[in-house]
Amino acid sequence: xxxxxxxxxxLDAAEYLFAEKGFSETSLRTITSHAKVNLAAVNxxxxxxxxxxxxxxTRFLDPFADRLGNRLDEIEDTGAxxxxxxxxxxxxxxxxxxxPRGQNDLKVFMRLLALAYAQTQGxxxxxLQTVYGHVFSRYFRLLVKAAPDLPEQELYWRINFMMGSxxxxxxxxxxxxxxxxxxxxTTATVEDTLRRLLPxxxxxxxxxxxxxxxxxxxxxx
Amino acid sequence: xxxxxxxxxxLDAAEYLFAEKGFSETSLRTITSHAKVNLAAVNxxxxxxxxxxxxxxTRFLDPFADRLGNRLDEIEDTGAxxxxxxxxxxxxxxxxxxxPRGQNDLKVFMRLLALAYAQTQGxxxxxLQTVYGHVFSRYFRLLVKAAPDLPEQELYWRINFMMGSxxxxxxxxxxxxxxxxxxxxTTATVEDTLRRLLPxxxxxxxxxxxxxxxxxxxxxx
DNA sequence: ATGTGTTTCAAACACATGTTTTATTCAAAC
DNA sequence: GTTTGAATAAAACATGTGTTTGAAACACAT
Numbered sequence: 134x135x136x137x138x139x140x141x142x143x144l145d146a147a148e149y150l151f152a153e154k155g156f157s158e159t160s161l162r163t164i165t166s167h168a169k170v171n172l173a174a175v176n177x178x179x180x181x182x183x184x185x186x187x188x189x190x191t192r193f194l195d196p197f198a199d200r201l202g203n204r205l206d207e208i209e210d211t212g213a214x215x216x217x218x219x220x221x222x223x224x225x226x227x228x229x230x231x232x233p234r235g236q237n238d239l240k241v242f243m244r245l246l247a248l249a250y251a252q253t254q255g256x257x258x259x260x261l262q263t264v265y266g267h268v269f270s271r272y273f274r275l276l277v278k279a280a281p282d283l284p285e286q287e288l289y290w291r292i293n294f295m296m297g298s299x300x301x302x303x304x305x306x307x308x309x310x311x312x313x314x315x316x317x318x319t320t321a322t323v324e325d326t327l328r329r330l331l332p333x334x335x336x337x338x339x340x341x342x343x344x345x346x347x348x349x350x351x352x353x354x
Numbered sequence: 355x356x357x358x359x360x361x362x363x364x365l366d367a368a369e370y371l372f373a374e375k376g377f378s379e380t381s382l383r384t385i386t387s388h389a390k391v392n393l394a395a396v397n398x399x400x401x402x403x404x405x406x407x408x409x410x411x412t413r414f415l416d417p418f419a420d421r422l423g424n425r426l427d428e429i430e431d432t433g434a435x436x437x438x439x440x441x442x443x444x445x446x447x448x449x450x451x452x453x454p455r456g457q458n459d460l461k462v463f464m465r466l467l468a469l470a471y472a473q474t475q476g477x478x479x480x481x482l483q484t485v486y487g488h489v490f491s492r493y494f495r496l497l498v499k500a501a502p503d504l505p506e507q508e509l510y511w512r513i514n515f516m517m518g519s520x521x522x523x524x525x526x527x528x529x530x531x532x533x534x535x536x537x538x539x540t541t542a543t544v545e546d547t548l549r550r551l552l553p554x555x556x557x558x559x560x561x562x563x564x565x566x567x568x569x570x571x572x573x574x575x
Numbered sequence: 576a577t578g579t580g581t582t583t584c585a586a587a588c589a590c591a592t593g594t595t596t597t598a599t600t601c602a603a604a605c
Numbered sequence: 606g607t608t609t610g611a612a613t614a615a616a617a618c619a620t621g622t623g624t625t626t627g628a629a630a631c632a633c634a635t
Contacts, residue, residue, distance in 0.1 A: 139583085155378070157376070157378040157379055158378055160621075160622065160623085161622080161623065161624090162621085162622080162623095170583090171583055171584050171585080172585090172624095173583075173584070173585090173624085173625080173626090174582085174583070174584090175623090175624095176623075176624055176625075177582075178582090181623080181624080182624090247472065248472065250522070250526060251469065251472035251525065286534060286538050286542075287550065289534055289538070290530075290534075290542070290547060290550050291550075291554055293522070293523055293526075293530055294519040294523060294551060294554050295519075296522060297519040297520070297521065297522025297523050298515040298516075298518040298519050298522075298558075299518070300518065301471070301514070301519075301522055302511070302514055302515060302518050305471060305514075309514050313510055313511075317506050317507050317510065319507045321507075321511070326511060329508065329511050330511075330515060332561045332563065333512055333515050333559075333561050334515075334558065335561065336557045336558050336560065336561030336562075337519075337554040337555065337558035337561075338554075339557065340553040340554050340556065340557030340558070341553060341557075342553065360612080360613085381591075381592065381593085382592080382593065382594090383591085383592080383593095391613090392612095392613055393593095393594095393614090393615090394594085394595080394596095394614075394615085395612085395613075395614095396593090396594095397593075397594060397595080398612075398613080402593080402594080403593065403594095
């Protein structure tokens with residue numbers, strides 16, 4: 134094969150540009166010219182733009198899900214019962230291990246994840262659900278076991294509150310960081326910010342239920 | 355003028371469809387046919403699609419910002435120093451007062467807000483910043499005063515963690531609620547979920563700073 | 576060298592988009 | 606009744622899109 138890295142170059146450019154502008158807003162022509170590749174190469178190698186989008190996610194989500202799965206295996210093997218902080222910390226650690234592709238880095242990874250949620254790209258959500266749903270279900274089950282004894286639906290929502298903090302913060306990281314620099318002269322790395330997130334999230338998960346809602350679920354002690 | 359409500363009908367349809375699919379993914383033809391209005395009406399009444407997008411936000415953000423501003427005036431007049439929980443509660447209360455337009459409701463409002471952040475629609479962010487930046491700055495300053503004595507940049511990030519939880523949860527509310535129903539047979543209203551958010555966020559804001567940042571070291575190579 | 580299957584390339588295709596144009600309709604003012 | 610200006614309608618416009626085509630270039634085994 135000539136130009137063995139054509140596929141990789143397309144993926145690198147697509148990854149970067151998707152994170153920058155979104156899926157619909159990034160044309161194949163922008164991608165291919167940025168990757169210094171012929172326009173037809175995308176449809177030749179991938180088949181369609183939809184499949185290219187999925188391929189971008191697969192490339193960094195596959196090893197991520199694998200590593201997360203291994204961690205979960207270890208936990209189940211040792212029969213350990215990790216606590217809330219330990220679990221969140223584990224997830225963050227695996228997130229930070231995501232390998233930068235080309236000039237792309239962790240921010241791109243996080244922004245793509247957030248876009249996958251926000252942008253109503255129906256096929257993408259379905260794709261990610263069927264491919265990675267199993268691993269995340271396992272992780273969620275551990276979270277449920279580790280959480281303080283709250284009603285299941287309370288826990289469910291709190292987990293999503295957590296996800297929201299992480300997704301939003303990371304996807305808008307560059308903007309937020311720029312504002313931070315302008316206002317108090319400090320900048321942060323993605324790792325710094327994840328470390329800041331950890332106690333925030335753990336405290337949120339451990340917070341008492343709102344009194345209004347606790348009415349249905351009275352504790353007479 | 356004939357058909358006095360043409361503008362309103364366009365705004366109703368656009369609001370609903372933008373929230374459903376996103377801005378780039380919603381064509382003017384979809385909007386006008388949904389609003390039972392001629393295609394050219396959008397450019398005649400608004401000038402361009404970009405301006406239509408901004409108009410959709412202005413219509414529900416103007417009264418919202420006004421009410422929030424009034425609340426802030428009251429606080430400054432009385433010289434009160436509201437606490438964290440009080441402040442967040444105040445914001446949520448104002449959010450829940452946002453009037454449904456046509457068949458649209460609070461979910462549409464929240465989803466549009468989240469889209470404004472996620473979708474890199476540069477002109478929108480700039481527009482919202484210049485029009486509503488002042489009110490939100492006032493609110494943020496109150497938050498800073500109400501927060502426990504943390505370094506300013508710590509506070510800054512935590513406020514954004516909060517925003518993330520709210521935005522993400524509300525923008526994906528329908529999906530999350532559907533999953534909740536499938537898994538434990540319970541559904542929630544937007545109001546329920548905001549009430550659940552309140553203690554979660556307040557606890558997060560009050561969490562101790564992590565002294566030892568115990569995220570494992572990672573080598574990217 | 577030759578032949579073969581793969582990859583690249585320029586061009587064209589079919590279609591959807593936002594926008595503009597031109598003509599028509601309509602309600603109210605004179 | 607006529608006139609005037611705004612609102613609507615249908616059509617065309619210009620452009621950008623994802624995709625397909627068919628020929629050329631290429632690597633490589635025979």
